[in-house]
Amino acid sequence: xxxxxxxxxxxxxxxxxxxxxxxxxxxxxxxxxxxxxxxxxxxxxxxxxxxxxxxxxxxxxxxxxxxxxxxxxxxxxxxxxxxxxxxxxxxxxxxxxxxxxxxxxxxxxxxxxxxxxxxxxxxxxxxxxxxxxxxxxxxxxxxxxxxxxxxxxxxxxxxxxxxxxxxxxxxxxxxxxxxxxxxxxxxxxxxxxxxxxxxxxxxxxxxxxxxxxxxxxxxxxxxxxxxxxxxxxxxxxxxxxxxxxxxxxxxxxxxxxxxxxxxxxxxxxxxxxxxxxxxxxxxxxxxxxxxxx
Amino acid sequence: xxxxxxxxxxxxxxxxxxxxxxxxxxxxxxxxxxxxxxxxxxxxxxxxxxxxxxxxxxxxxxxxxxxxxxxxxxxxxxxxxxxxxxxxxxxxxxxxxxxxxxxxxxxxxxxxxxxxxxxxxxxxxxxxxxxxxxxxxxxxxxxxxxxxxxxxxxxxxxxxxxxxxxxxxxxxxxxxxxxxxxxxxxxxxxxxxxxxxxxxxxxxxxxxxxxxxxxxxxxxxxxxxxxxxxxxxxxxxxxxxxxxxxxxxxxxxxxxxxxxxxxxxxxxxxxxxxxxxxxxxxxxxxxxxxxxxxxxxxxxxxxxxxxxxxxxxxx
Numbered sequence: 001x002x003x004x005x006x007x008x009x010x011x012x013x014x015x016x017x018x019x020x021x022x023x024x025x026x027x028x029x030x031x032x033x034x035x036x037x038x039x040x041x042x043x044x045x046x047x048x049x050x051x052x053x054x055x056x057x058x059x060x061x062x063x064x065x066x067x068x069x070x071x072x073x074x075x076x077x078x079x080x081x082x083x084x085x086x087x088x089x090x091x092x093x094x095x096x097x098x099x100x101x102x103x104x105x106x107x108x109x110x111x112x113x114x115x116x117x118x119x120x121x122x123x124x125x126x127x128x129x130x131x132x133x134x135x136x137x138x139x140x141x142x143x144x145x146x147x148x149x150x151x152x153x154x155x156x157x158x159x160x161x162x163x164x165x166x167x168x169x170x171x172x173x174x175x176x177x178x179x180x181x182x183x184x185x186x187x188x189x190x191x192x193x194x195x196x197x198x199x200x201x202x203x204x205x206x207x208x209x210x211x212x213x214x215x216x217x218x219x220x221x222x223x224x225x226x227x228x229x230x231x232x233x234x235x236x237x238x239x240x241x242x243x244x245x246x247x248x249x250x251x252x253x254x255x256x257x258x259x260x261x262x263x264x265x266x267x268x269x270x271x272x273x274x275x276x277x278x279x280x281x282x283x284x285x286x287x288x289x290x291x292x293x
Numbered sequence: 294x295x296x297x298x299x300x301x302x303x304x305x306x307x308x309x310x311x312x313x314x315x316x317x318x319x320x321x322x323x324x325x326x327x328x329x330x331x332x333x334x335x336x337x338x339x340x341x342x343x344x345x346x347x348x349x350x351x352x353x354x355x356x357x358x359x360x361x362x363x364x365x366x367x368x369x370x371x372x373x374x375x376x377x378x379x380x381x382x383x384x385x386x387x388x389x390x391x392x393x394x395x396x397x398x399x400x401x402x403x404x405x406x407x408x409x410x411x412x413x414x415x416x417x418x419x420x421x422x423x424x425x426x427x428x429x430x431x432x433x434x435x436x437x438x439x440x441x442x443x444x445x446x447x448x449x450x451x452x453x454x455x456x457x458x459x460x461x462x463x464x465x466x467x468x469x470x471x472x473x474x475x476x477x478x479x480x481x482x483x484x485x486x487x488x489x490x491x492x493x494x495x496x497x498x499x500x501x502x503x504x505x506x507x508x509x510x511x512x513x514x515x516x517x518x519x520x521x522x523x524x525x526x527x528x529x530x531x532x533x534x535x536x537x538x539x540x541x542x543x544x545x546x547x548x549x550x551x552x553x554x555x556x557x558x559x560x561x562x563x564x565x566x567x568x569x570x571x572x573x574x575x576x577x578x579x580x581x582x583x584x585x586x587x588x589x590x591x592x593x594x595x596x597x598x599x600x601x602x603x604x605x606x607x608x
Contacts, residue, residue, distance in 0.1 A: 067607060072549070073540050077525065126605030133602070155493070155515050157525050160539045161551050164515040165604040167494060168501050171473040172598045179478075197466035198454075198494045203474050217465035217494075218456035222523065226456050236461060246464035 018042050034253050043212055043253050045190060047092075048099040048116035051149060055112065055257055056103035063101050063138060064131040072126070075158040084120070084158070092118035096127045097152070100135040102144070106261030108268060111139035113148040117191070123156035124196055129166025132200065136173040136182075145183040145267050147260060150201045153219070154194015167199035174203055183267035187256060188215050188238065188247070202246075206263055209238035211252045216241075297354040297562065300343050304561075307336045344561050347510070350533040352542050353518055355510040356489045360564035362571050364390060364405030364421075364448045367488065370571045371396050371403065377437075379430060383463065386427030388419045388451070391434045396446065397579045402438035404431055404499060405448035408489070422455040425468035428498055432468075435475040444482040444582050447499040452517050454495030469498045476501035482585035482593060484578050487511045487543075487552070488563075493520070503597050504581040506554040507543045508574065510562055513552070514541035551604060554581075 014027050021040035030037075034054060035044040052060055068085075075081035089095060097119040102111055113135050115122045124132075132148065139146040155163040178184060186204035188197070190213035198217055201207075209215060216236035224231055234240045238250045251259050311332050318325040347355065355361070368374050368390055377392040379385040391404040408421030423431075438445050454465055476483060476499070485502035491513030507513060516524060518532035521539060546552045556570075556577050563570040585593065 072605075073538065075538060077538070129605055130607065133606075153524075157515060157521050157535075157539070159605075160515050161513060161541065161546060162549060162605045164493065164497055165551055165601065167473060167497055168477070168601045169604055171470075171501070172477045172601050175474060175477045176598065193466075195494050198469040198498075199473060200470070202464070202467040202470035215466075216461050217454065217469070218461065219524075222456050222520070223458065223461065225523075225529075227458065231458070235458070241464070244462050244464065246467055 036253050041211070041252070043190060043210055045117045045151065047118065048094060048114040051114045052099065052101075052103070052112065055105055055260070057105065057107065060103035060112070061101050062099060064127075064134050065095055065099070065101075067127050067130055068095055069125050069127045069159065072162050073158065073160050075160075081158045088119045092116060094119050096131065097122045097124070098128045098131050100131045102138070102142070105147075105257065105264060108261065108264040109142075109144045110264065111135050111142070111144055111146040113146070115149060115151040115189075115196070117151040117153075120156060122150075122152035122196070123154060123163070124152060124166050125156035125159040125163045126166060128156075129163070129169050132166075132170045133173040136170070136177045140177040140180055140182055143181075145185065145264060146177065147185045147187065148200060148204075149187045149189055150192040150196050151189045152192055152194065152196035152201075154196060164195065167195050170200050171203065174200055178205075185260065185263055187251075187260070189213050191215070193217065193219055205267075206248050207246075208256070208259060208263075209241065209247050209250050210256065211238060211250055213238045215247075295354045295357060295359065296351055297358055300351075301561075304336065304339060304343070307332065307339070311336065340560055349512075349536040349539070349542055350518070352510050353490075353512050353532075353536050355562050356512045358562060358564055359410075360567070361489055362563055362567045363410060364407035364450050364488065366567065367448045367486075367571055367574065368394070368403055368405050370568075370575060371401075372398065374403065377434060380426040380433060382429065383426045386419075386424050386430055387417050388421050388423040388455070389427040389430055391430065393443070394446075396575060396582070399579070399582060400443055401446050401582070402434055402441075402443045403446045403448070404434055406451045406496075406499065408450060419455060421451045422453060423451065423495060423498075424455045424457070424460045425463040425465050428454075428465075428468035428472045431472050431499060432475050435472075435479050439479050439481055442481060444484070444585070445476075445479065445502075446578055446582070447483070447485045447502070449485060449487045449491050449496045449499050449513075450489035450511075451492050451495050452490050453492035453520065454498070469494050472498040473501060477597075478594075480590050480594065482582060482588070483597075484581045484585070486556075486574055486578065487513045488574065490514075490517070492517045501597070501601065503585050503593060503600075504554065505552045506556055506574070506577055506581070507546065507552045508556050508563060508570070509543055509558040511543060512536075512541040513543075513546055514539050549604070550600075 018037040020042035023039040098115045100113040184204045185206045188209040192215045242250045372395040375393045394403040409415035409418035483502040484504045485500040487507040493516045518536040519529040522531040522535040523529040543555045559566045
């Protein structure tokens, strides 16, 4: 039962240090604990597919996973943009900064998008914008609610204005979805800033934030440089924003799924949990007899 | 220091010499027309050389030229303007000027960003960087325009939304996000004009429009060149390099289908003939509104959606 010493031998790779409290954590334990430090409750940034497995009942069908960006600006600095993308694909095992698809959570069919900070800092370029747009469009066609987990540094510089315009594109698609009764929930995770917080991140019907997440518009460094003073530690945290009235709730990771199931239930007046089968238009289905939570 | 202002110095000297010679010539019997012609030819040559082909960084500086017409100059040139103030919750943000107006006899709702001209005005207008309450004023004016069926005209000129502590505390991201949403849904024609700097989300928040026009030397960018350089390389001083890569000029953006129209500027920039440039922009806005006014609202909104839907979509 006794585990190997963290500092020696081949098992060293199995250990990771909590960036907040410095605790050495055995990685399989960390995974079991949903990537939350057992000592200080620091929420590690999660891989998109780990997040998805944590949430969905069993089924998940990805959409738009084959969409990959070109190099519209012909961008090169130290490294050409296509090489940066290639490197991030290898590092993250993802094709882009968001994974979108359909599945069910607690029996409620949903359109689910999960951003991943490991891919270009979760920045929104043309493909992230396109995948999110398609998610809203397909959710609209299928009459299912949509949940997006955000994690993003904002718009992707290397795609210039084409990246910024994804804020407009996703907004227009979301408006169409909501106009037909679409129910949209965001879960803001660490970190959510810039063009993603300033578009669909803060356009949701219900805005949830994961505990301790950094959330804001301008980056912390930008603000510090502008005002030339150091910011308080809790500035731009989920808890800070809750107090300021910008969020509906702050939830610890272990409770996120339960909270989502409850929120989905409130949005399901006239819909029934169907365990992954497509939901019928609300007018055709009587309200559920019994809540699932 | 503004690189365009620097380059203009030689030209201004030459201009003064020509003017002096002309007034001298008028008082003296000696024929100086040859000298004057020569100087004028030299002036035109330098002007072409300086402004004929400007780099991205020079365009950024042109867009920030201290004499460039500002949002308020466009508003002042309207037939009539009745300013409306405040977000009804916190305060009136002076970085945004908006209200009822008439353009060539047409009733409109106008919303402009204004950077301020002199130091006192710059401080008053927070250098044209709107705070959340500025965007919330915008939202209120959009709602009012829709309620009364007034077309919306916006003039965009900001280096970006205000990045201060108070703005974060009052949820700048939410204010911009909701402004985008209102423009997406507004059931009235919208014309947006990028007249100076279109800096990031703080600019886009006023620029989801049925017709997006841009002055020839305005710039419109995912982040200010300084901001982009800081994000990419941790060094805002590399702004010129970032400007060169970001494809932020009017020609670039027309090519990408991000803007619909370029309004030309006089050689040397909009400030060389401020009144003329403002009139030209207002003419273009008037023409666009005339066209958009003929389109049924459902079609207008479908087209608005389709226009932005295409950007960055797979071929």
